[in-house]
Amino acid sequence: MLNLKNPDLYNNRELSWLQFNTRVLKQAQDESLPLLERLKFLAIYGTNLDEFYMIRVAGLKKLFAAGIIVSSADKLTPLQQLKEIRKHLHQEQQVIEHCMGGIFKKLEAEGISVKNYDDVNQHEKHFLNRYFNENIYPVIIPIAVDATHPFPHLNNLSFGLIVKLKDLDNEAIERFGIVRVPRVIERFVELENGTYVPIESVVEQHIEDLFPGYTLIKYASFRVTRNADIEIEEEEADDFMEILEEGLKLRRKGAMVRLEVGSDGDDEIINFFNRHTNVYKDDIYKFHTFLNLSSLWQIVGNKNFAHLLSEPFKPKTLPPLESTEDIFATLEKQDLTLYHPYESFDPVVKLIQAAAKDPDVVSIKMTLYRSGTNSPIVQALMNASESGKQVTVMVELKARFDEENNLIWAKALEKSGAHVIYGIKGFKVHAKATLITRRIDGKMKQYAHLGTGNYNPATAKIYTDISYLTSRDEITNDLTRFFHFLTGFSKKGKLNELYMSPSQIKPKILSLIQNEMRKGKDGEIIAKVNSLVDEDVIRALYKASQAGVKINLIVRGICCLKPGIEGVSENIRVVSILGKYLEHPRTFYFKNDDAQIYISSADWMPRNLLRRIELLTAIKGDDCKDKILQILRLQCADNARAHELQSDGSYIKIKLEGVKTINNHKVLEDYVNRISKATKKETASSIEQLASRLFLEG
Numbered sequence: 001m002l003n004l005k006n007p008d009l010y011n012n013r014e015l016s017w018l019q020f021n022t023r024v025l026k027q028a029q030d031e032s033l034p035l036l037e038r039l040k041f042l043a044i045y046g047t048n049l050d051e052f053y054m055i056r057v058a059g060l061k062k063l064f065a066a067g068i069i070v071s072s073a074d075k076l077t078p079l080q081q082l083k084e085i086r087k088h089l090h091q092e093q094q095v096i097e098h099c100m101g102g103i104f105k106k107l108e109a110e111g112i113s114v115k116n117y118d119d120v121n122q123h124e125k126h127f128l129n130r131y132f133n134e135n136i137y138p139v140i141i142p143i144a145v146d147a148t149h150p151f152p153h154l155n156n157l158s159f160g161l162i163v164k165l166k167d168l169d170n171e172a173i174e175r176f177g178i179v180r181v182p183r184v185i186e187r188f189v190e191l192e193n194g195t196y197v198p199i200e201s202v203v204e205q206h207i208e209d210l211f212p213g214y215t216l217i218k219y220a221s222f223r224v225t226r227n228a229d230i231e232i233e234e235e236e237a238d239d240f241m242e243i244l245e246e247g248l249k250l251r252r253k254g255a256m257v258r259l260e261v262g263s264d265g266d267d268e269i270i271n272f273f274n275r276h277t278n279v280y281k282d283d284i285y286k287f288h289t290f291l292n293l294s295s296l297w298q299i300v301g302n303k304n305f306a307h308l309l310s311e312p313f314k315p316k317t318l319p320p321l322e323s324t325e326d327i328f329a330t331l332e333k334q335d336l337t338l339y340h341p342y343e344s345f346d347p348v349v350k351l352i353q354a355a356a357k358d359p360d361v362v363s364i365k366m367t368l369y370r371s372g373t374n375s376p377i378v379q380a381l382m383n384a385s386e387s388g389k390q391v392t393v394m395v396e397l398k399a400r401f402d403e404e405n406n407l408i409w410a411k412a413l414e415k416s417g418a419h420v421i422y423g424i425k426g427f428k429v430h431a432k433a434t435l436i437t438r439r440i441d442g443k444m445k446q447y448a449h450l451g452t453g454n455y456n457p458a459t460a461k462i463y464t465d466i467s468y469l470t471s472r473d474e475i476t477n478d479l480t481r482f483f484h485f486l487t488g489f490s491k492k493g494k495l496n497e498l499y500m501s502p503s504q505i506k507p508k509i510l511s512l513i514q515n516e517m518r519k520g521k522d523g524e525i526i527a528k529v530n531s532l533v534d535e536d537v538i539r540a541l542y543k544a545s546q547a548g549v550k551i552n553l554i555v556r557g558i559c560c561l562k563p564g565i566e567g568v569s570e571n572i573r574v575v576s577i578l579g580k581y582l583e584h585p586r587t588f589y590f591k592n593d594d595a596q597i598y599i600s601s602a603d604w605m606p607r608n609l610l611r612r613i614e615l616l617t618a619i620k621g622d623d624c625k626d627k628i629l630q631i632l633r634l635q636c637a638d639n640a641r642a643h644e645l646q647s648d649g650s651y652i653k654i655k656l657e658g659v660k661t662i663n664n665h666k667v668l669e670d671y672v673n674r675i676s677k678a679t680k681k682e683t684a685s686s687i688e689q690l691a692s693r694l695f696l697e698g
Contacts, residue, residue, distance in 0.1 A: 002546075002567060004539045007075035009568060011560045011649045013533055014056055014081050018088050019651055020557040021048050023578050023643055025092070026653070029099050035110060036308035038103050040300045042096070046293025049089075050157065050225060053258045057085060057283075058227035061257060073535045073560060086282040097289050110308060111194040112299065114290070116201040124191055131189055132206050140203065141180040142210035151276035152178060154256075156226040159183075159292060161200055162261075162269050163207055165214040176272050177211060179203060187295035196299060198290045200262070220265030222273060223291045225258035263288040310580050313669050315344035315461060316676040327351055328358075328438065331447050331471045337624040338467040339631060340453065341581060342672040345460035348449055348467055352377050355436045355447075356384035362444075363390035365435040365483045371409060372456040378409050382416035391418040394486050396429045421486055424613055427502070429486065431601050431615040435479040446476035450498075450617045452585040452599050463584040466599050466628065472620055482615070499616040505602055506536070506609040508616060512590045513540040516549045523549035524591035526632045530584065531558040533605040545571040552636045555645075556583045558605075564647040576651060579641035580665045589632055597625040631668070638664040 027033065028041035063078040070077065076084075104114055117128060143152050154160075160180040167173035181199055188196035200221040207216040259279040261270055265286055274284070300309070320330055321338075327350065330336070338347065353376070355361045364384055371378055385391040395410040414420045423429065432451040437444055453465030470476075478498040485500075494500075499508045516523035523544065532538065532553065538561045545551055551572040553561070563572040577583050586600040595618035602614035619625050635642075640663035643651040 004542050004568070005073070005535075007073060009542070009562055009565065010073040010535075010538070011562055012074045012076050012081060012084075013072055013558055013560055014060070015084055015088070016558045016560060016649065017052060017056065018085065019649065020576065021045055021052070022092065023576060023651060024048060025095060025099070026643075027578055028103070029095075034308050034310055035103055035107050036300050036305060037310045038099075039107075039296050040309070042100060042103070043294050043296040043300060045096075046296070050294065051228075053225045054156065054228035057082070058229055058255070058257045060085075061227075061255070073538075083282075090282075090285070093285060093287065096293070097287070100289050107308075110305065112196070112302075112305060112308075113194065114188070114196045114198065114299075117197060117205050118201075120191070120195065120197065124195070127191065128189060128197060128202050129205075132202055136185060136199070136203065137206070137209065139182050139184060140210065141182065143178040143180065144211075145176050145178060145276075152180070154180070154224050154277075156228055157223065159187075159221070159223045161203060161207075161219050162222055162265070162273050163211075163219045164217040164269065164272075165207070165211055166217050168213050168215055174217065175214070179207070179210060186298060187290075187292060188298055190298075190302075194302075194304070200290075218264065218266070218269065220269045221262035221291050222265070223260040224256055224277070224279075225260075227255045227257055257283060259284045260291050261286050262291060313341070313580075315341045315346075316672045317344045317346060318672065318675050321347045322676075327354055328447060328471075331469055332445075335472065335619075335621040335624050336467075336469040337619065337627055338469070339627070339668070340465045340467065341461045341463070342668045345457050345467070347469075348451075348455070348460075349376050349380075349457055351436070351447075351449060351469070352434065353380045355438075356380040356387070356389070358438065360438045360440060361389055361436060362439055363392070363435075363437045365392040365479075366455070367394040367396070367429055367431050367433050367486075368409065368455055369396045369430055369432065370454040370456050370459070372454075372458045375409070375455075376457065377455050378413065381418060382413060385413070385416040385418040391416075392421070392483060392487060393418050394421045394423075394429050394483075397422050419487070424486065427611060427613050429613040430608065431482075431500075431613055433479055433482065433615060435476060435483060445471065446473075446480070447471045448476050448479050450475075450479075450599070450615060452587070452601060463582045466585045466587060468599060468617060468619060468624070470620065475617070475620070486613070497618070501602055501608065501612055501614040501616075502610045505600065505614055505616045506534070509537060509588075509604070509609075510540050512588070512593055513537070513544050516590055516592055517544040517547045519549070519592045521548035521550075522592070523547070524589070525549060525551045526554070526589040526629075526636065527552075527604075528554040528583075528585055528587045528632060528635065529603045530556050530586070531603045531605050533558055533560050533603075534609055535560075537604045537609075541572060542568050545569045552632075554583070554632070554635050559645055562647050562649065563645055569647075573636075574645035575636070575638070575642040575654070576645065577635060577638055577641050577664065578643070579663070587628060587632060589629055595619070597628050599628070631664075634662070634667060635664045637662050641665060 024041055024045045028038045028045065030038065060078045060082050064082065068078060145151050158180060160178055163177045163179060165175050165177060185199060188198055189202055190196055204219055208214065256277050256279050259277065261284065270284065355364050364381060366381065381391050381393060393413050397407060397410065410420050410422060432453065434449040436447045448470050450468045451465060453460065453463055474497045478495045481495055482500065494504065499505045513525065516525055532555050541551060541561060549571060553572065553574045554577060555574055556576055559574055563569045563574045586603060588598040590596060597619040598616055599619060600614065600616040602608035602616065608614055619628060639654045639656055639659065640661050642654050644654055645651055
C-alpha cells in the first residue's frame with residue numbers, strides 16, 4: 001500500500017510561498033502589462049517579502065535555535081529551509097535588478113525617471129538643497145557611534161545611511177556614524193518634471209551639515225528587518241488591550257533577521273554595521289538598485305501617469321440591488337451572492353448603514369478583522385450604538401499588522417456604547433459575519449451577511465471576494481448561536497447549518513471529499529483557496545484522486561500538495577491565478593453533495609482549521625449556487641493569468657497555442673458591464689444564463 005505520508009509527496013510550505021512571490025515578480029516582467037502596473041507588482045513583491053522575513057524566516061530561526069529538527073510534512077529541517085530560502089532570494093536579486101532597470105528605462109520615454117542628485121541640473125539641485133533644509137534637516141537623525149555614543153536601536157524596517165567620516169582638524173581620525181531617515185520623509189523627492197531623486201542621494205550631499213567639522217569618506221544606504229511576530233500570553237480579558245499595546249512596542253525591538261545594503265556598501269562598512277547588529281552573513285543582501293521595493297508605491301500612485309496603469313474598473317451594483325427598494329425587503333424575497341470587486345461592495349456597506357438608521361432594527365452583531373482606516377462601516381456601528389441600538393462587535397485585536405488600527409476602532413466603538421469583544425482566548429476570530437435583528441409587527445426578523453473577505457471597502461475594490469446575503473431562518477438562527485458563543489462561555493460551539501472551526505470545518509471538508517471518493521470517476525471537486533497546507537486534507541485529496549475523482553484546485557499562494565504524480569495525484573490539477581485583482585475567496589464545489597457550493601473564511605491550513613474561529617457556509621438557492629459554479633469553471637479555464645503547478649513544485653505559465661485567450665478578470669469585467677447596461681428585458685432574464693452565454697462566447 002502506498003505511503004501517503006512519504007515526504008516526497010509534499011512541497012515545503014516556505015519554498016512554495018517563495019514560488020508564489022516569484023510569480024508576482026513574473027507579473028512585473030510581463031511586457032504586455034502597462035509600465036506602472038509592472039512597477040506595482042515589484043512593490044507588491046517587496047511588501048510580501050518584508051512580511052515573509054519578519055514572520056516566516058524569523059520563525060524558522062527560532063525553531064533552529066530551539067533545536068527543533070522536523071517541522072512539516074516534507075521533513076525539511078528549519079536549517080535546510082533557511083538555506084534554500086537564502087539561495088533562492090540571492091539568485092532572485094539579479095532578476096529584480098534587471099527587471100527594475102528595464103522598467104525604468106522604458107518609463108523615461110514616458111516622462112518618469114529616477115536620478116541621483118549629481119545627475120540633475122543646477123536649478124533642480126537648488127530645489128533639492130532647499131527641500132533638504134526645509135523638510136529633511138529638521139527631522140533627520142545624525143548619530144555618532146563611538147566609545148561614548150552607543151550604537152542606536154533601529155526599529156523594524158528602519159532605513160538610513162551608514163557613513164564613514166574624517167575629522168577636518170585631524171585627518172588621522174576617522175569615525176563611523178548612522179543617519180536615520182524617519183518614515184515621515186518620503187522615499188523619493190519628486191521634481192516637477194516627473195523625476196524622482198532617492199532620499200539618500202540628497203542626504204549624502206549634506207552629510208557635512210549633519211556632522212559639522214567632518215567630511216564624508218564613503219557611505220551606504222541600509223534597511224533592517226526584525227522579527228515582527230507578536231507573542232502574547234493571554235491573561236484576563238481586562239488586561240488584553242494593555243498586553244497587546246505592550247506587544248506592539250516589543251515588535252519594534254524583535255531580533256534582527258535581515259540587513260539590506262546599497263551598492264556602495266563595501267566590506268568595511270558592512271562589517272562595522274554588523275559588529276553591532278550580528279545579522280547572519282547570508283541574511284545580508286547587497287542591492288545595486290535602491291532599497292525598499294515597497295516604496296515604489298510612491299511612483300505608482302502619481303495620478304499624472306495613471307494612463308500607465310491597467311484600465312480602472314468601476315464596480316457595479318447589479319439587479320436587484322440597483323433599485324431604491326428597501327434592502328431588507330429584497331432579502332426577504334431572495335438570497336443574493338455578490339462577487340467583488342466586479343459587483344460593488346457598496347450594498348454591504350449600505351446594509352449596515354440602513355440598519356443603523358432603521359428604527360425597527362434592535363440589534364447589530366458583527367465580526368471585524370481588518371476594517372481599514374476611515375471605515376464607513378465602523379462609523380455606522382457607532383451611530384447605531386449612540387442611537388440606542390444594541391451593537392455587539394467582535395474586534396480581532398490579533399489581526400497581524402492591523403493590531404494598532406483595530407485597537408483604535410475598538411476603543412472608539414466602546415466609547416460609543418457598543419459591546420466590544422477583544423478576542424477569544426487561544427484563538428483568532430477570522431470569520432466574516434454580520435447579523436441584523438429587526439422587530440416587525442411585534443416579531444423578530446433577522447438578516448445575515450457572510451463573506452470570504454474583510455469588511456474593508458478599500459480592499460474590496462482590489463480583492464476578489466464573495467458576499468452572501470440572506471434572511472433564511474436556518475442561517476440566521478445559527479448565526480445567533482455563533483455570536484452567543486463569541487460573547488459567552490461554550491465548550492461545544494457546534495452549529496447546525498453553518499460549520500465553525502476549530503471543531504466542525506475540517507471534519508466537514510474531509511467528509512465532503514470522502515463522499516466524492518465513494519463516487520469514484522463520477523466524483524468532482526473544485527476548490528479555490530489562498531493556501532493549501534493541511535496534511536489530512538491533502539491526503540484525503542490524494543485518496544480521492546486515486547479513486548478517480550476529477551479535482552481542480554485554484555490555489556493562489558502556498559500549495560503543499562503535488563499534482564500529477566502517477567498512482568497518487570494524476571487526477572489533480574492545480575493552478576494559481578495572478579493578475580489585476582488579488583484572488584481571495586475560499587469557495588468549494590462538491591458535485592455529489594446536496595448543498596454542492598460552500599464559501600468560507602478559512603483556508604485549508606492548520607491555523608485556520610484548528611487555531612482560528614472560522615465559518616463555512618453552504619450556499620442556498622440554485623441561482624446563487626449556479627453563479628458561483630460558473631465563476632469557478634471560468635477560472636479553471638483561464639489561460640491568460642494562470643500558472644500551473646508541476647509535480648516538482650515549479651509553476652509553468654499556461655501557453656496559448658491555437659486557443660482563444662480566456663482572462664477571467666477581463667471576462668468578468670465585461671460581463672458585469674454588460675449586465676449593468678442591459679435592457680429591462682435582458683435584466684429580467686436569469687443573470688446566470690447571461691453569464692453562461694458570455695463565458696461560452698469569451
